[in-house]
Amino acid sequence: MNAAMLYALTGAGLFALGLYALAVQAHLLRKIIAFNVMGSGAFLVLGALAHRAPDQVADPVPHAMVITGIVVAVSATAFALVLMLRVQSETGQPHLPEQPSD
Amino acid sequence: MGTLSPDSPWTIWVIFSPLAGAVFTFLWPRRARLAVPLVALGTVGSVACLVWQVAELGVQSHALGGWAAPLGINLYADGLSAMMLLTTALVGAAVTFYATEYFRRASETARYFWPLWLCLWTALNALFLSWDIFNLYVAFELLGLAAIALVALAGSADALTGAMRYLLVSLLGSLTYLLGVALFYSTYGTLDIGLLGDLTAPSAASWAATGLMVAGLLLKTALFPLHFWLPPAHAAAPTPVSAILSALVVKASFYLLLRLWLEVFPVTAAGLGHLLGLLGALAIVWGSLQALRQTRLKLLVAYSTVAQLGYLFLAFPLALSPVAATAWSASVFFILSHALAKAAMFLAAGNILRFAGHDRIAELGRAPYGVSLSWAAFGVAGISIIGLPPSVGFAAKWLQLEAALAGGQWWWTLPIVGGGLLATAYVFKIISCVFSQNGRTSGTNGISWRMEWTAFGLSLAALGIGFAAPQLLALLNSGTPLALHEVGSAP
Amino acid sequence: MDGAVNAAAWAFDALLVLTLLWLAWRVLMGPDLFKSIVFFIAFGLVMALAWVRLRAPDVALAEAAIGAGLTGALFLAALSRLAAGERIANAKRPVENSDTGKSTRPHRGVRMVFIAMSALFFGGLAAALLSLPAEAPGLTIQVAENLSTSGVSNPVTAVLLNFRGYDTLLEMGVLFLAVVAAWSLTPAPKEPVSPPGIVLASFVRVLSPMLLLAAGYLLWAGTHAPGGAFQAGSVLAAAAVLLLLSGKDMKANWPEWPLRVVLGLGLGVFIAIGLVMMLIGHRFLEYPLDYAGDLILLIEVAATLSIGVTLAALFLGGRPQRDERK
Numbered sequence: 060m061n062a063a064m065l066y067a068l069t070g071a072g073l074f075a076l077g078l079y080a081l082a083v084q085a086h087l088l089r090k091i092i093a094f095n096v097m098g099s100g101a102f103l104v105l106g107a108l109a110h111r112a113p114d115q116v117a118d119p120v121p122h123a124m125v126i127t128g129i130v131v132a133v134s135a136t137a138f139a140l141v142l143m144l145r146v147q148s149e150t151g152q153p154h155l156p157e158q159p160s161d
Numbered sequence: 162m163g164t165l166s167p168d169s170p171w172t173i174w175v176i177f178s179p180l181a182g183a184v185f186t187f188l189w190p191r192r193a194r195l196a197v198p199l200v201a202l203g204t205v206g207s208v209a210c211l212v213w214q215v216a217e218l219g220v221q222s223h224a225l226g227g228w229a230a231p232l233g234i235n236l237y238a239d240g241l242s243a244m245m246l247l248t249t250a251l252v253g254a255a256v257t258f259y260a261t262e263y264f265r266r267a268s269e270t271a272r273y274f275w276p277l278w279l280c281l282w283t284a285l286n287a288l289f290l291s292w293d294i295f296n297l298y299v300a301f302e303l304l305g306l307a308a309i310a311l312v313a314l315a316g317s318a319d320a321l322t323g324a325m326r327y328l329l330v331s332l333l334g335s336l337t338y339l340l341g342v343a344l345f346y347s348t349y350g351t352l353d354i355g356l357l358g359d360l361t362a363p364s365a366a367s368w369a370a371t372g373l374m375v376a377g378l379l380l381k382t383a384l385f386p387l388h389f390w391l392p393p394a395h396a397a398a399p400t401p402v403s404a405i406l407s408a409l410v411v412k413a414s415f416y417l418l419l420r421l422w423l424e425v426f427p428v429t430a431a432g433l434g435h436l437l438g439l440l441g442a443l444a445i446v447w448g449s450l451q452a453l454r455q456t457r458l459k460l461l462v463a464y465s466t467v468a469q470l471g472y473l474f475l476a477f478p479l480a481l482s483p484v485a486a487t488a489w490s491a492s493v494f495f496i497l498s499h500a501l502a503k504a505a506m507f508l509a510a511g512n513i514l515r516f517a518g519h520d521r522i523a524e525l526g527r528a529p530y531g532v533s534l535s536w537a538a539f540g541v542a543g544i545s546i547i548g549l550p551p552s553v554g555f556a557a558k559w560l561q562l563e564a565a566l567a568g569g570q571w572w573w574t575l576p577i578v579g580g581g582l583l584a585t586a587y588v589f590k591i592i593s594c595v596f597s598q599n600g601r602t603s604g605t606n607g608i609s610w611r612m613e614w615t616a617f618g619l620s621l622a623a624l625g626i627g628f629a630a631p632q633l634l635a636l637l638n639s640g641t642p643l644a645l646h647e648v649g650s651a652p
Numbered sequence: 653m654d655g656a657v658n659a660a661a662w663a664f665d666a667l668l669v670l671t672l673l674w675l676a677w678r679v680l681m682g683p684d685l686f687k688s689i690v691f692f693i694a695f696g697l698v699m700a701l702a703w704v705r706l707r708a709p710d711v712a713l714a715e716a717a718i719g720a721g722l723t724g725a726l727f728l729a730a731l732s733r734l735a736a737g738e739r740i741a742n743a744k745r746p747v748e749n750s751d752t753g754k755s756t757r758p759h760r761g762v763r764m765v766f767i768a769m770s771a772l773f774f775g776g777l778a779a780a781l782l783s784l785p786a787e788a789p790g791l792t793i794q795v796a797e798n799l800s801t802s803g804v805s806n807p808v809t810a811v812l813l814n815f816r817g818y819d820t821l822l823e824m825g826v827l828f829l830a831v832v833a834a835w836s837l838t839p840a841p842k843e844p845v846s847p848p849g850i851v852l853a854s855f856v857r858v859l860s861p862m863l864l865l866a867a868g869y870l871l872w873a874g875t876h877a878p879g880g881a882f883q884a885g886s887v888l889a890a891a892a893v894l895l896l897l898s899g900k901d902m903k904a905n906w907p908e909w910p911l912r913v914v915l916g917l918g919l920g921v922f923i924a925i926g927l928v929m930m931l932i933g934h935r936f937l938e939y940p941l942d943y944a945g946d947l948i949l950l951i952e953v954a955a956t957l958s959i960g961v962t963l964a965a966l967f968l969g970g971r972p973q974r975d976e977r978k
Contacts (some may be wrong), residue, residue, distance in 0.1 A: 061786055062661070062662075062665050062705070062706075063706075063786075064781065064782065064784075064786070065665055065666075065669060066665070066669065066702060066705075066706060067781045068778055068781060068782075069669045069672055069673065069702075071774055071777040071778055071781060072673055072774060073672065073673070073676050074336075074340065074773075074774075074777070075770045075771070075773050075774035075777070076673070076676050076677060076680060076770070077676070077680065078770050078773060079680075079766055079767060079770040080680035080681065081329075081333070082766045082769075082770075083758060083763060083766055084680070085758075086685070087325065088685060088727070088730060088731065088734065089680070089685070089688070090329060091727075092679060092680070092688065092689070092692060092727065093680055094329075094332050094333075094336070095692070095719075095723060096676050096679060096680060096692075096695075097336050098336060098339075099695075099696075099699055099719065101336055101339050101340045101343060102711075103699070103702065104340065104343045104344075104347075104781070105343040105346070105347070106703065106706050106708055106711060107706060108343065108346075108347035108781075108784065108788070109347075109706070109708070109790060110706045110707060110708075111347075111784075111785070111786060111787050111788045111790075112787075112788065112789050112790055112792045113787055113789060114792075115707075116707070116792060116796070116807065117706065117707040117708060117792075118789065118790030118791055118792045118795075119791075119792070119795050119807035119808045119810070119811050120346075120352075120790060120791045120795065120811055120815075120816070121343075121346065121347075121790065122708050122710055122711050122808045122811075123808055123811040123812045123816060123819075124295050124342075124346075124819075125708070125711050125714075126710060126711055126714045126808070126812065126880075126882055127295075127299065127812075127819055127820065127823045128339065129711075129714050129715060129718050129719050129882075130714075130718065130823055130826070130827060130882055130959075131299060131302050131823060131826050132719075132723075133718050133719070133722060133723055133726075133963070133966075134302075134306070134826045134827050134829070134830035134966075135302065135306060135328075135332060135826075135830070136723055136726060137726055137830055137834060137963075137966035137967075137969075138306060138309075138310070138328075138830045138833050138834055138966075139325075139328055139332075140726055140727070140729075140730040140969070141833075141834045141837050141838060141969050141970065142309070142313060142321065142324060142325055142328060142837060143325065143730065143734075144730065144733055144734065144737060144838070144841070144969070145313065145321050145837050145838055146321045146322055146325050147734060147737045147738070147741070148737055148740075149317075149318040149321050149322075150318050150321075150322065151741040152741075153734055155322055155325060155326055155329075156322055168935050170930060173926075173927070173930060173936045177923055177926075177927065180825065180919075180923065181923060183828075183832075184828070184916045184919060184920055184923075187828075187832055187912060187915075187916060188909075188912050188913060188916055223935060223936065224935055225817070225818040225935065225936050225937055225938075226814060226815060226816075226817050226818065226935070226936070226937040226938055226939075227934060227935045227937075227938030227939075228798070228814075228815050231791060231794065232791060232794045232795065232798060232815050233815050233816065234816055234818045234819060270836055273832060273833075273835065273836030276829075276832045277829070277832060277833065277836060280825065280828075280829045280832070283825070287822065293819075295819065296816075296818065296819050296822070299819055299822045299823055299826065300822060302826050303822060303825055303826050303829060306826065306829050306830060306833055307829055307833070309833075310829075310832070310833035310836055310837070313833075313836070313837055314836060340777075344780060344781075346790070347784055347788065347790075348784060350788065350789070350790050350791060351791070364783065365779055365780045365783040366780045366781070366783055366784055368780070369776060369777060369779075369780035370780075372776075
């Protein structure tokens with residue numbers, strides 16, 4: 060297993076860890092943090108597999124995709140945080156209320 | 162008609178008219194009343210030109226930046242894209258017209274409706290034209306963020322929690338989809354749908370990528386049992402937003418699922434198709450039963466959406482037979498009919514809600530004379546939802562029944578027909594309010610004629626476009642999008 | 653000798669990977685939310701190291717500035733606003749078990765199910781990843797072939813602003829939308845203004861011009877070395893955030909309309925150039941060979957300004973308060 064595969068597996072691991080935390084944690088800020096970790100994991104998978112390119116230069120297209128992804132992630136995070144604060148000011152709690160099961 | 166006409170400028174105008182409008186209405190909110198009709202006209206006009214081009218000249222494309230795939234991003238418009246763009250333009254124009262009246266009393270938050278809605282329209286158009294799987298991810302993020310912000314505009318606790326739940330689901334779906342993109346690119350070295358179609362073969366990585374993308378898109382399309390987020394969000398949103406969400410936004414992820422299924426995913430196993438069909442049938446039954454149980458009008462309509470989305474997925478097992486094209490055409494017709502009818506229903510429900518001050522079905526009672534046209538819109542839209550002739554809903558169901566019987570999978574006729582009966586029940590539940598003796602003569606808010614006629618007009622469209630079914634079928638087949646992509650054949 | 657270098661590289665990678673995973677665990681499951689956020693910033697910085705190791709310096713810069721720095725700042729601001737909101741909520745009702753981010757775990761059985769599902773997910777993904785070939789060029793060759801006609805010599809910038817410029821345009825749209833959406837939700841929260849300590853005040857006074865210079869450098873260098881509009885824009889945003897944190901009351905001086913113009917500038921310039929190219933007979937965003945470098949620089953300048961102001965506005969978390977007279 061070379062370095063690229065090691066980092067790719069790490070990315071997968073981060074995604075799985077984030078997924079678990081997303082399911083288990085109830086606090087909205089923790090969920091948003093979990094999404095960021097999952098995103099980092101997905102980007103790491105993409106970038107690590109780009110490292111498989113031979114010679115000195117890694118494949119730049121996945122790098123561009125990751126940069127785009129990082130910017131999209133910060134935009135979504137910023138919006139999610141503002142929404143979370145509104146939810147707290149309306150319901151008094153930074154949790155989603157229990158949904159009546161349908 | 163399979164000839165590729167490159168570099169159509171209309172593909173660009175379709176995307177950038179609403180986007181330019183969004184930037185403009187953000188910079189000059191006071192001029193919004195003037196700018197919005199122009200932007201809407203420009204967008205609808207561009208869509209009309211593009212649809213005409215696709216119908217007459219075949220597939221349109223545009224190599225952005227002058228770079229062909231795999232290096233650059235392509236836009237691609239065939240019959241399927243044209244149908245989606247057409248649906249979006251019809252509902253979008255109607256909702257824009259409705260919203261100019263709905264937000265007449267410009268409040269602080271109402272000013273933000275226009276940039277958000279126009280960004281959403283941009284995202285939809287960009288999605289239907291994009292031929293690059295990573296570009297589709299960015300378009301989905303644009304779509305999701307705009308939709309969620311629009312839900313939250315309502316400001317109530319229900320709307321905010323509904324929006325938050327929607328956000329969590331949307332982000333999860335997007336990230337799962339992105340992981341699928343990473344796997345596809347790392348295996349085949351390209352992001353172009355056409356090239357991927359030629360290259361994908363069954364392998365561990367492509368199967369994993371397929372699974373991830375399907376899971377992400379199912380979350381976004383709210384297929385049973387992943388539908389839990391949809392009713393609260395769609396019901397609590399402001400009225401025009403509910404219409405946009407149910408009619409258009411949930412269809413976007415279904416469109417992508419369909420597109421990838423036809424073009425990219427490696428030889429798709431029958432098992433997955435049957436599973437999707439089964440979930441679709443369950444959605445029809447469960448959604449309709451839940452709709453019958455609801456006491457609030459908008460929630461009923463939202464659960465109806467959950468049920469109707471189930472019909473779309475029946476195409477997957479039905480297409481595992483020689484009559485595949487019929488089954489897929491049925492789904493596209495369902496998209497069109499449901500978009501028009503559901504938008505009509507939500508706009509009508511919104512009128513009734515504003516008139517009566519509440520939407521508790523039991524008390525909506527007598528003397529709905531102030532909004533009688535909205536009740537009529539409900540009824541006419543219901544015809545399409547139930548699937549009676551001559552509506553497009555009927556055309557769609559007819560195609561599906563034909564596919565089921567011709568393909569030898571007769572058991573799928575049960576949910577199709579059963580769903581129609583259940584839909585009759587909940588539509589009747591709403592209409593019976595008109596004749597009930599409960600409730601007081603309530604309602605002091607005048608509902609403008611524009612709002613009522615938009616709802617009624619959409620319901621009439623759902624009814625009347627059925628007459629154009631043959632022409633629409635011809636449009637849909639431009640570029641043969643519904644034939645399963647054979648490895649090695651040219652796009 | 654070669655073997656020793658390989659072994660050292662391997663050891664470094666192994667250490668980095670373990671640190672990442674351990675930090676992620678502390679971030680996600682640690683009981684104290686503030687510590688989690690601080691660990692998250694550390695996680696971002698270690699991630700930037702990983703990017704360097706993966707021959708991705710552009711990504712490393714973006715991750716350090718945006719992923720670790722700005723996102724961390726957003727989280728910390730949100731945490732303090734949550735605490736403020738909770739004080740208000742507690743004042744309105746009798747104090748119950750307050751919940752400042754303590755992780756409340758669901759039932760043990762449910763947790764076991766989720767652990768199993770996550771493990772299964774990881775297993776499937778790992779199997780898929782391991783099945784991939786160890787070497788794959790991807791699109792390196794096509795990018796290298798066309799780099800000379802792209803107008804820049806940094807391949808990542810070429811991909812971002814030329815080959816796949818449309819993606820970047822939509823991404824600018826997402827940034828723009830995030831501000832519009834945040835503004836639609838709420839006016840900017842009023843933070844209690846305490847006079848900054850002398851350390852922060854003098855530190856910021858020295859640092860801000862240096863950050864501006866760094867942003868300009870990153871922008872210029874992006875054409876031929878790691879850097880670019882996003883990295884430069886985020887450094888600009890960092891300078892703005894520092895100024896805000898040091899108590900400079902920028903809100904009173906928010907001239908709203910110019911602010912809106914700058915927010916829309918990056919997207920607007922990008923769209924305008926794309927359409928102009930189409931109107932003069934090329935395809936959308938197809939730069940003429942002689943002007944490619946200049947057009948890219950123009951777009952990047954507008955984008956840097958926009959990105960910096962957008963990220964700072966997102967940090968403020970809401971629309972500017974206006975006079976009622978307006």
